[in-house]
Amino acid sequence: MANINVKLKIWRQKNEKDAGKFDVYDLKGVSTDSSFLEMMDVLNEQIIQGGGEPVAFDHDCREGICGACSMFINGRAHGPDTAVTTCQLHMRSFSDGETITVEPWRSSGFPVIKDLMVDRAAFDQILQEGGFVSINTGGVPDANAIPIPKDDADASFDAATCIGCGACVATCKNGSAMLFVSAKVSQLALLPQGRVEASRRAKAMVAKMDELGFGSCTNTGACEVECPKEISIANIARLNREFLGANIKS
Amino acid sequence: MSGFLSSSIGKKLIMSISGLFLILFLVVHLTVNLLLLLGSEAYNTAAHFMGTNPLITSIQPILALGFLVHIVYAFILTAVNAKARPVKYEQVSQSHSSSLVSRQMLPLGLALLLFLVLHMIHFFVKLKVTGEAPMIVMEDGVEMHNTYLLVGSLFQMPLYAIMYIFAAIFLAMHLSHGFWSAFQTIGWSNEVWRGRLTWVGYAVAGLFGFGYAIVPLYFLIFQPITL
Ligand code: HEM
């Protein structure tokens, strides 16, 4: 176990209306085995002991499954490691003496609540438009009563691993939510139970996404690289297909 | 339908279809260009045909519309996308997650637009508007513009040859992302076809880049026209 000293340049903003600014903190003797959030906890202890206001940031599970933690670290969503959330990012990814810049997700769809916390309710609003199956499924059906090709089941499951963290929006140069929406549309459209409402769902979710001010996709592919769950942009092609098909039909 | 076309995906579809249409046009344009390498007679005959055949001249307004739509939507989409991130990041590191070209489609497009204007001034205006381009009488007695002389003598000047070569490179860059991207936008891509279409896109971009650059390069190096 090694210890490193880091300089943290962190975005501080009192509330949505506040203009906000960067504050710089020196943190000494950070264990390289600690996670980024543990490092932030230590920093907050130090700030509180100095009589200051701790840095507000989102977190919940701290095991990479809930999608709560965010943070744009050194110019990348969830920091320099690939396929991890910020809670799974460790300080060994940084070097001694490094200046680490930490910013909130920046998107007109995700207003800043405080410091590094942003309001991701926009994703819930998109889900409320169609991210569900509304048929009455009755009791538990027999396994294999509805045969589903393995490839479809796998693709659906891959899409379903999206944790709604918003890194795709944060990283996209256009602030587009297409990867998130495409994952939610795909996970259901690929299964017979979800297929029934696929057209209506694609239209409603895209309409909401546009209304909430997310940008449009220019297919740079940055989202899938920064996505902690490695959701593929093949899902975006599927969303485009579903959306165009739905509009041609009606 | 209007709601559909004004949606984010609808606007992208317009971008995609107009882009693919422009690619189709560029195939025809390149084919005719390459005749410049065969000499005056072949090229002048082809250029005369393209300029006078009613089927081809009647498509011209559609071509202009294709360019207009593509350019107008390029600006609309860029403006909408800029609004989606009102506060910029202090630090952004994108080099490992997306290609430079995919992020610079508008600057590349603007370079192409600038070139397009100059290109029109060099040839279209002289041939169609002022008619000041030189004439030639073919062996069968038909009088036509000596487009070979017009184009060739321009390309023999280093400044113009280099300008046209750069335009070819910018076009290749635009298409190295744009070709696959257009199919992704329509939804005609998946894990398998993504790789294939990317490579076809690189091939198309390479062929266009090489094909469009080779003509000015030929005139610049060999100076076949004695002025
Ligand atoms: C000269 C012929 C041109 C061809 C063949 C061409 C082709 C294409 C293609 C195939 C795409 C991909 C569409 C998609 O992603 O769905 C594209 C995108 C784009 N083009 Fe062009 N283009 C040309 C000229 C221009 C010009 C003159 C401009 C600008 C003023 C421009 C600006 C753009 C922009 C900004 C995009 C990205 C749009 C987006 O992804 O949202 N292009 N182009």
Ligand code: SF4
């Ligand atoms: S697609 Fe990936 S980056 Fe986007 S919200 Fe889902 S898990 Fe996060």
Ligand code: FES
């Ligand atoms: S805190 Fe749950 S994913 Fe990071």
